[in-house]
Each structure stands twice: as structure tokens, then as C-alpha cells.
Amino acid sequence: MSDRLTRLRKQMADTGTDLVALGPTSHMRWLSGLDPHGDERPVMLLVSAGYAGVLMPSLNADSARAATDLPFHTWADDTGPDAALGELLASCGATGAGLSVAVDEAMRADFALLLLDALDNPRRSFAADTVGLLRQMKDAEEYEGLRASARLNDEAARAAFAALEEGMSERDVQAIIQAHYKANGARPEFTIVGFGANGAYPHHHTGETRLKRDMAVLIDTGCRLNGYPSDMTRCGWFGTPDPEFTKVAQVVEDAVQAALAACKPGALARDIDAAARDVITAAGYGPRFLHRTGHGLGIDIHEPPYITATATTELRAGNVFSIEPGIYLEGRFGVRLEDIVILREDGPEILSGLSRAIVTSP
Incomplete structure (x- = not known):
């Protein structure tokens, strides 16, 4: 996983991408080994040049921890994901205006909109030129x-x-x-x-x-x-x-x-x-x-x-x-x-x- 994360960060630098956002999809599984339960509760892995962490419902956190050492930013049904997502974005340094964000093509639309609404006028693209490109090069x-x-x-x-x-x-x-x-x-x-x-x-x-x-x-x-x-x-x-x-x-x-x-x-x-x-x-x-x-x-x-x-x-x-x-x-x-x-x-x-x-x- 560390090698793939290193390769991703190099690709992000080469493409001018500030943040990669992955849902509970095969992109997340390829990069981190995580294959979390997928339902309407927002789950996403965010990667920046200096940080990588996972927005994770506390309901599923314990069962998912065995798959990765990445830090979890957990949230509960009674509080919602907004605060945890804000903390994750702050940890990623994703607080400025006009950030270049690559979003997982297979992520649920409501997850993607939750993220984009939390950012300040982001420049949006899909992950095809970052994670997608790397996935095509089999190790x-x-x-x-x-x-x-x-x-x-x-x-x-x-x-x-x-x-x-x-x-x-x-x-x-x-x-x-x-x-x-x-x-x-x-x-x-x-x-x-x-x-x-x-x-x-x-x-x-x-x-x-x-x-x-x-x-x-x-x-x-x-x-x-x-x-x-x-x-x-x-x-x-x-x-x-x-x-x-x-x-x-x-x-x-x-x-x-x-x-x-x-x-x-x-x-x-x-x-x-x-x-x-x-x-x-x-x-x-x-x-x-x-x-x-x-x-x-x-x-x-x-x-x-x-x-x-x-x-x-x-x-x-x-x-x-x-x-x-x-x-x-x-x-x-x-x-x-x-x-x-x-x-x-x-x-x-x-x-x-x-x-x-x-x-x-x-």
C-alpha cells in the first residue's frame, strides 16, 4: 500500500492535483486494501501531498481497521459526517480556494456532492488520470x-x-x-x-x-x-x-x-x-x-x-x-x-x- 500511495502522490504532483477523493469502490480497495461496507453512510478516502485519511462511520470502524493503518475520522448516526469531514479536510490541508480535486468516478453522487460542497470553489476532475492511470499499470x-x-x-x-x-x-x-x-x-x-x-x-x-x-x-x-x-x-x-x-x-x-x-x-x-x-x-x-x-x-x-x-x-x-x-x-x-x-x-x-x-x- 505504501508503494501505491507514493506512486499516487507522484502522479498527483505531475498532474497538479491537490486532493484525491475515493469512495468505497475498487479504487479504494486498490490503494488501501479497504473494502468497507457500502450503504448510504458516507465513506471516503482522501489523499493529499502530506496526509491520507478515511471518513468512516463509527458503526463500521472496528471491522474495517484490520485492513489498513490509515487514520479514521469517524462519525456517528446521531451527529452526522460534517464535522468529521471538516477535520479530515483540515488534516489534508484542503482548506484553500480553488483546489484541484480528483473524484472517484464510481463514488456515489451524494458522497461526491458532500465533499465538493465542503470545499471552496474547487476545480473538479475524475480520478482517471491519477488512481485510474496507476491501476492500469499492473505490478x-x-x-x-x-x-x-x-x-x-x-x-x-x-x-x-x-x-x-x-x-x-x-x-x-x-x-x-x-x-x-x-x-x-x-x-x-x-x-x-x-x-x-x-x-x-x-x-x-x-x-x-x-x-x-x-x-x-x-x-x-x-x-x-x-x-x-x-x-x-x-x-x-x-x-x-x-x-x-x-x-x-x-x-x-x-x-x-x-x-x-x-x-x-x-x-x-x-x-x-x-x-x-x-x-x-x-x-x-x-x-x-x-x-x-x-x-x-x-x-x-x-x-x-x-x-x-x-x-x-x-x-x-x-x-x-x-x-x-x-x-x-x-x-x-x-x-x-x-x-x-x-x-x-x-x-x-x-x-x-x-x-x-x-x-x-x-
Whole structure:
């Protein structure tokens, strides 16, 4: 935590930020280890150049203290948070006019307004250029956690494809995957299983559709292991693959390869998206690529950087994000192949060890 706080203060100095204000969100968890109970009672972590402290309801203070050595400025239901917040701002030296304040994007609006109303004509921004930017640069601990979660995800997906039988439902496959997570100390984050035409809906709700011969199978799934998530999509065919399915799968794999080749420090996120999208468009399936090429992954399963057609984010070594192009043929099938990569100085390292080759079942 001390290293992250030091890095944050340097970033604050570089961006001219006087005060960073974080709510009970993943920003707070990343910086301090605190993951306090979140309800309507104001909680916030304030950081200035010389002080960091937490506005904390006294109701929750004892249970939260084990997570951090930061000082708490507590308040009770019968007195309200105003006095405690004033003391915290004074400790931070945040009493002058026109301070530059970076507010947590995910903080409750009423918490943010409570803070801003207590300041004298502050200059407001979001925390994207301070905590948000630092969170995109994964350290060794985060890398190891994400990699371990990815490898467990591999095992679960492999077990699911191996268990496919005619007549089983999408929910049956989902249960196999999630049982594997739980048996290995993880909790399910999400599991999408799409049989046949259901795979053509990128965010299909796993249901009671039954597996039949000559049917496509799409599995997009992730767990959370020791606090770190995973996310990966693989596709298969139950029976003898349809020739167009085989063609589409190869186009999507080619798009993945093109995007990976474009992943270099200094590249813009939109260039990665274009590399994948151009392959799919050239093959005649451009309108059937329905979403962005990727998203960041860290404490949150979706976080910056976002790999979109319009994103001008300059990618840096240490960024972790997905590469997941797809082609969706309504009424027939969908193919999406997704891997999480960490960007190294010499290019992307894929966290999964599972082949993207289409899984065929006899």
C-alpha cells in the first residue's frame, strides 16, 4: 500500500492535483486494501501531498481497521459526517480556494456532492488520470494473481467441453464450470454458455436450451481467485462442424492474431481494434462484429483501458486487457475467441494456456 500511495502522490504532483477523493469502490480497495461496507453512510478516502485519511462511520470502524493503518475520522448516526469531514479536510490541508480535486468516478453522487460542497470553489476532475492511470499499470503481485485466476479458468473450460453430451442444457454446462471454481477456492464471476443460435447473442443469458448434434457451443466464463478475476471465451462444435462455422472461426482467429501483433507499448487502443476489425471486414463479416475488441481487467473485470474503435489511449507496458473479436450470424451461431494479455516491452503475454483451437466433439 505504501508503494501505491507514493506512486499516487507522484502522479498527483505531475498532474497538479491537490486532493484525491475515493469512495468505497475498487479504487479504494486498490490503494488501501479497504473494502468497507457500502450503504448510504458516507465513506471516503482522501489523499493529499502530506496526509491520507478515511471518513468512516463509527458503526463500521472496528471491522474495517484490520485492513489498513490509515487514520479514521469517524462519525456517528446521531451527529452526522460534517464535522468529521471538516477535520479530515483540515488534516489534508484542503482548506484553500480553488483546489484541484480528483473524484472517484464510481463514488456515489451524494458522497461526491458532500465533499465538493465542503470545499471552496474547487476545480473538479475524475480520478482517471491519477488512481485510474496507476491501476492500469499492473505490478508483480497483480500479474501473479491474474495469471493464477486465468489458469484455473482454463481448467474449468476444459472440463466443460470434455463433459458435453447430447441433451444437456446450457445451465448444466454452467454448473460444471462453477462447481470447478468452487472446488478450487474461487467464486464464479460470470458464465455464459450459448448453444447454437444463442451464441449469436454476445451477452446471451444462459438458459435451458438443450445440446443437439451439429450444434455450435460458445463458452465465455470467468472466476475470482484470491481477489483477482479471469475472463476467457472459447468455442466448439458438437458433431461435424458446418463449413461456414469453420471458415468464421478461422477469420476470428486471424483477427486475434492481427490484434496481438499490433499490441506494442505506444500503440493506441484504437489501432488494436482496427487490426482485428480490418481482418473481419476484409472477410466480408464486418457488420457482424458487434462490439469492441477488448477491455481492461484488474480488480474489476471491466476497467480501462478499453480497446475500441475510437479510444486514443496510449498503451503502456503493464496494461492488462482482453483481445476478443467475434462474428455473430443471427439464427445460426456466434464465434468469439478471447484471451487476456499483459503488455510487456516486447509485446503481449497471454495469461491463458488454453488453445484457441475450435473444440470438436464426436
